[in-house]
Amino acid sequence: MHDLARVAQLMAQAVQEAGHDSSRLPQLLCLACVEALEVHGAAMTLMGDPKYRAVSYASDNTAAELEELQHTLGEGPALDAFATGQPVPVGDLTGPEGERWPVLSSTAHGLGPVRGVFSFPLRIGELPLGMLTVYRSRPGHLEPAAMTRVGVALDAIRLALIASFHGEVGAEGAADRLPSWLEQLDVDGIEVDQAIGMVMVQLRAPADVALSRLRGHAFAQGRPMTAVARDVIARRLRFSED
Amino acid sequence: MSRGQAELNEAYASLTESLIGDYDLADLLHRITEYCIILGVADGAGLVIADSRGSLRDLAYSDEGVRQLGSAQLSWNEGPCVECVREGRAVGETDLTGAGTRWPRFAPHARLAGYTSVRALPLRVRQATVGVLSLFSSAPLSPTPDALSAAQIFADLAILAVLQDQAPGRRTVAERITRALQSRSAIERAKGMLAEAGGLDMDEAFSGIRRHAHETGRGLTEVAQALLLGSVDVHVLASQAHGHG
Missing domain, CATH: 3.30.450.40 (GAF domain)
Incomplete structure (x- = not known):
C-alpha cells in the first residue's frame, strides 16, 4: 500500500x-x-x-x-x-x-x-x-x-x-457549544491555575511572575508542577516577596 | 552551524512551506481529493456541497477534467452526483459504457474524459445529505473497504470544516479554543486569589466570585479577569465573602 x-x-x-x-x-x-x-x-x-x-x-x-x-x-x-x-x-x-x-x-x-x-x-x-x-x-x-x-x-x-466544533448543525445554541475534548475538566491544569492565583496574592505580583516562581520551585525540587500546586493549595507551601 | 546543519535547516524550511503554510481551507480541500487518489479509491476525485438553498456547488477537485464533469452534471441536472444528493444514497456505475440510458449526457462525457466507472458517496450531517464525494476511475479499481472508508471520513470532515467555516458570525475555531482556555484559567486563578486573600477554601472562593458576578450583573469570566487585573480589589471581595460566610 x-x-x-x-x-x-x-x-x-x-x-x-x-x-x-x-x-x-x-x-x-x-x-x-x-x-x-x-x-x-x-x-x-x-x-x-x-x-x-x-x-x-x-x-x-x-x-x-x-x-x-x-x-x-x-x-x-x-x-x-x-x-x-x-x-x-x-x-x-x-x-x-x-x-x-x-x-x-x-x-x-x-x-x-x-x-x-x-x-x-x-x-x-x-x-x-x-x-x-x-x-x-x-x-x-x-x-x-x-x-x-x-x-x-x-x-x-x-x-x-x-x-x-461543528456540534449539531442547526441546533439552537450549537454555535457556542464546545467539543467535549475541550469541555472536559483537566484537573491538573485547574490546580496549577488555583496555585497561580494564590501565589499572585502572596507575592502581590501578576500571573506570569507567580507562574515562573512555581516553575522555578518545581524544577529546583525536581517535582511536577501539579505536586507543587497541591502543596500551595493545601497551605503547606508559601512564597514570599524578596 | 555546520554546513550539514544548514542544508538540513533549508530542507526543513522548504518542506514547511508546502506542509504547514497558512491554513487555507481551499487548499486543504484540494488535498482531500488528492488523498482519495493516494488511497487508491479513484483516479480523479471531486467534492461538491449543497448550500443552504439546496443548490450544489463545486468545492474542490483533483484535476480540471473532474471539475468539468462536476459542473456539467450540475448544469444538466443529471449524473451520479445529482442523483446521490436527490436520493441521499451512494450511487455507482462500474461500467459507464452501458450507462447511456441512465445518464444520456453525462455518460459519454465521462468516457470522453477517460473514465470508465464512477462512484458518488453522500456526505451527511444529521441524516441530511449536504454534499457528495465523487470518485472517478479510468481502470477497474478494487479499493479495500478500509481505504474507501478513510476517503469517506476525510470527505465528511471536510464538509463539517466547510460548514464550520461558513457559519455566519461565528468565531473561528482557534479563537474559541483560546477564549475557552483563557476563561477557565482566569476563573481558577481568581478563585486562588480570593482563597488566599480571605483564608477560604476553593468552593467558598467560587461562591464569593459568583455572588459578586450576580450582584453586579457581570459574567463570571469578566469578574475573574477584573480580579486578576486588580480592577476589583481581591481583599475587598474577600471581606465581603467573609460577611456572607
Missing part, C-alpha cells in the same frame, strides 16, 4: 473510533500518529496563549512527561514550534542540538529513551492552535518521506479538530 495511504487510513480510523463523542479524539489522534509516523510517542497540546492554560494529550506516559516537562520549564521544541509557527526538529535532544534548551536537555535523560524530538505547529490561518510533538528513542532526523507523512497527519488533525 502507498505509504501516505496508510497514514490517511490510520488517521481516519482514529476519527471514526472517537465517533460523535470527541472526548477521546485528541488522544486517539496521538496514538494514530505513533503508528502512522513510526515513532515512539506523540503528544498534542492545544493552546491559544502561552500565558494561560493549555490542554495536552499524549500517546503514552513518556510523551506526556516530555510535554509536561516543557510546560514546567517553559522551554523546549514544542513551545518554540508554537511561538515561531515553524517545525522544530531536534535530531538528538540529549546531544549538542538539545543545548538550545539546556535544562530540558539535561533533564530529558530521566524520562527514558527520548532522542529525536520533532515539534510541529498546529495553526488555523494566522491563529496558533497548539502543537504536535513526536519523539523517537533513537537519534537522527526525519527523512523527507517521513515529513510528507507528517503533513498528512497534520491535515487530518486540523480537519478533525475543526469538525469537532
Whole structure:
C-alpha cells in the first residue's frame, strides 16, 4: 500500500473510533500518529496563549512527561514550534542540538529513551492552535518521506479538530457549544491555575511572575508542577516577596 | 552551524512551506481529493456541497477534467452526483459504457474524459445529505473497504470544516479554543486569589466570585479577569465573602 495511504487510513480510523463523542479524539489522534509516523510517542497540546492554560494529550506516559516537562520549564521544541509557527526538529535532544534548551536537555535523560524530538505547529490561518510533538528513542532526523507523512497527519488533525466544533448543525445554541475534548475538566491544569492565583496574592505580583516562581520551585525540587500546586493549595507551601 | 546543519535547516524550511503554510481551507480541500487518489479509491476525485438553498456547488477537485464533469452534471441536472444528493444514497456505475440510458449526457462525457466507472458517496450531517464525494476511475479499481472508508471520513470532515467555516458570525475555531482556555484559567486563578486573600477554601472562593458576578450583573469570566487585573480589589471581595460566610 502507498505509504501516505496508510497514514490517511490510520488517521481516519482514529476519527471514526472517537465517533460523535470527541472526548477521546485528541488522544486517539496521538496514538494514530505513533503508528502512522513510526515513532515512539506523540503528544498534542492545544493552546491559544502561552500565558494561560493549555490542554495536552499524549500517546503514552513518556510523551506526556516530555510535554509536561516543557510546560514546567517553559522551554523546549514544542513551545518554540508554537511561538515561531515553524517545525522544530531536534535530531538528538540529549546531544549538542538539545543545548538550545539546556535544562530540558539535561533533564530529558530521566524520562527514558527520548532522542529525536520533532515539534510541529498546529495553526488555523494566522491563529496558533497548539502543537504536535513526536519523539523517537533513537537519534537522527526525519527523512523527507517521513515529513510528507507528517503533513498528512497534520491535515487530518486540523480537519478533525475543526469538525469537532461543528456540534449539531442547526441546533439552537450549537454555535457556542464546545467539543467535549475541550469541555472536559483537566484537573491538573485547574490546580496549577488555583496555585497561580494564590501565589499572585502572596507575592502581590501578576500571573506570569507567580507562574515562573512555581516553575522555578518545581524544577529546583525536581517535582511536577501539579505536586507543587497541591502543596500551595493545601497551605503547606508559601512564597514570599524578596 | 555546520554546513550539514544548514542544508538540513533549508530542507526543513522548504518542506514547511508546502506542509504547514497558512491554513487555507481551499487548499486543504484540494488535498482531500488528492488523498482519495493516494488511497487508491479513484483516479480523479471531486467534492461538491449543497448550500443552504439546496443548490450544489463545486468545492474542490483533483484535476480540471473532474471539475468539468462536476459542473456539467450540475448544469444538466443529471449524473451520479445529482442523483446521490436527490436520493441521499451512494450511487455507482462500474461500467459507464452501458450507462447511456441512465445518464444520456453525462455518460459519454465521462468516457470522453477517460473514465470508465464512477462512484458518488453522500456526505451527511444529521441524516441530511449536504454534499457528495465523487470518485472517478479510468481502470477497474478494487479499493479495500478500509481505504474507501478513510476517503469517506476525510470527505465528511471536510464538509463539517466547510460548514464550520461558513457559519455566519461565528468565531473561528482557534479563537474559541483560546477564549475557552483563557476563561477557565482566569476563573481558577481568581478563585486562588480570593482563597488566599480571605483564608477560604476553593468552593467558598467560587461562591464569593459568583455572588459578586450576580450582584453586579457581570459574567463570571469578566469578574475573574477584573480580579486578576486588580480592577476589583481581591481583599475587598474577600471581606465581603467573609460577611456572607
